[in-house]
Amino acid sequence: MKTRTYLPIETDILNDDRMGALVNNMGVAGYGIYMILLVELRNHKDYCFGSESLKIIMRKYNIKRAKMEAVLYDYDLFTIDQTENGSLLITSDYVTRVMRNYNDAIAKRSIAGKKNADKRWQKENGNTMATEQNKTEQNKTEQNKTSEKTEKKETAAVAAADIDIAAVYGNEIALVDFKKQHIGWEEYLIEALNDRTWMELQAKHSGLGMRFVKYENDIVRMFMDHVLTHGKEYGLHSVGEVKYYFANFVRQATATNKRITDELDRIELDEKTNSQYRFEDIDPTTGTRTYYGKPIPAEAPPRPNNNAIWIEEVQQWM
Numbered sequence: 238m239k240t241r242t243y244l245p246i247e248t249d250i251l252n253d254d255r256m257g258a259l260v261n262n263m264g265v266a267g268y269g270i271y272m273i274l275l276v277e278l279r280n281h282k283d284y285c286f287g288s289e290s291l292k293i294i295m296r297k298y299n300i301k302r303a304k305m306e307a308v309l310y311d312y313d314l315f316t317i318d319q320t321e322n323g324s325l326l327i328t329s330d331y332v333t334r335v336m337r338n339y340n341d342a343i344a345k346r347s348i349a350g351k352k353n354a355d356k357r358w359q360k361e362n363g364n365t366m367a368t369e370q371n372k373t374e375q376n377k378t379e380q381n382k383t384s385e386k387t388e389k390k391e392t393a394a395v396a397a398a399d400i401d402i403a404a405v406y407g408n409e410i411a412l413v414d415f416k417k418q419h420i421g422w423e424e425y426l427i428e429a430l431n432d433r434t435w436m437e438l439q440a441k442h443s444g445l446g447m448r449f450v451k452y453e454n455d456i457v458r459m460f461m462d463h464v465l466t467h468g469k470e471y472g473l474h475s476v477g478e479v480k481y482y483f484a485n486f487v488r489q490a491t492a493t494n495k496r497i498t499d500e501l502d503r504i505e506l507d508e509k510t511n512s513q514y515r516f517e518d519i520d521p522t523t524g525t526r527t528y529y530g531k532p533i534p535a536e537a538p539p540r541p542n543n544n545a546i547w548i549e550e551v552q553q554w555m
């Protein structure tokens with residue numbers, strides 16, 4: 238008889254803003270594709286699958302490529318990583334979480350069932366070995382409790398030592414020591430940003446080109462806000478994981494990329510409205526100033542209006 242497998246579905250799954258956007262934009266068809274992907278992830282080892290499995294799923298359920306990519310990329314419902322050989326690796330935080338909880342519950346029930354069975358067997362047969370085993374387990378439990386208490390005391394002692402260090406050398410020293418021991422996702426992000434070859438690839442990958450270079454700090458700020466808003470800071474444990482998540486964040490033709498584009502449009506409009514050089518074109522890389530393709534001398538004052546013409550002979554705008 239084939240063993241049944243289960244995927245717990247939380248009753249408030251549709252209350253998620255991302256799910257609301259999915260259903261609003263794609264209707265029940267989008268919700269259906271999402272549920273198919275959850276079920277397929279549940280049935281794959283380690284709750285993840287790659288590019289080839291995705292193709293099989295699309296053929297199996299007759300799902301168009303555009304709709305599948307929209308569900309995968311546009312609503313931040315899945316994590317899409319890229320392996321070294323260029324293949325995709327698709328996972329879902331939802332599936333990973335509910336299956337972990339489900340498997341933990343099953344394991345606890347199994348342990349409880351075995352204990353109850355042992356008790357019944359012991360009661361019926363008066364088995365001395367079962368009694369000794371229970372005593373051994375109790376002793377192990379007591380030993381674990383003792384170890385936990387000892388560990389807590391040692392932790393408290395270390396914390397007290399840290400406080401003493403801070404009192405003698407100042408808070409700054411203690412803070413530096415703490416950072417050495419606990420590297421956060423922000424440090425991994427800084428290391429990723431220092432890889433300038435990789436950042437140039439992200440500029441191309443995003444489709445933003447020179448806008449990416451010019452507004453890199455603003456894009457990084459938006460990425461950090463995105464990580465904190467979605468609670469992803471606790472799931473980024475290496476430079477590689479930060480790079481993968483950033484690459485998906487800026488990826489062309491995604492919802493996050495559109496938000497980046499909209500924000501850059503707003504920033505540029507503000508700059509153009511308030512800048513004294515709003516009637517000129519400025520190259521973001523070289524800083525060269527032009528108007529209608531004509532160069533403007535570096536020492537020239539800002540172009541006063543959209544009709545002004547630079548007169549070289551008198552070195553002023555007319």
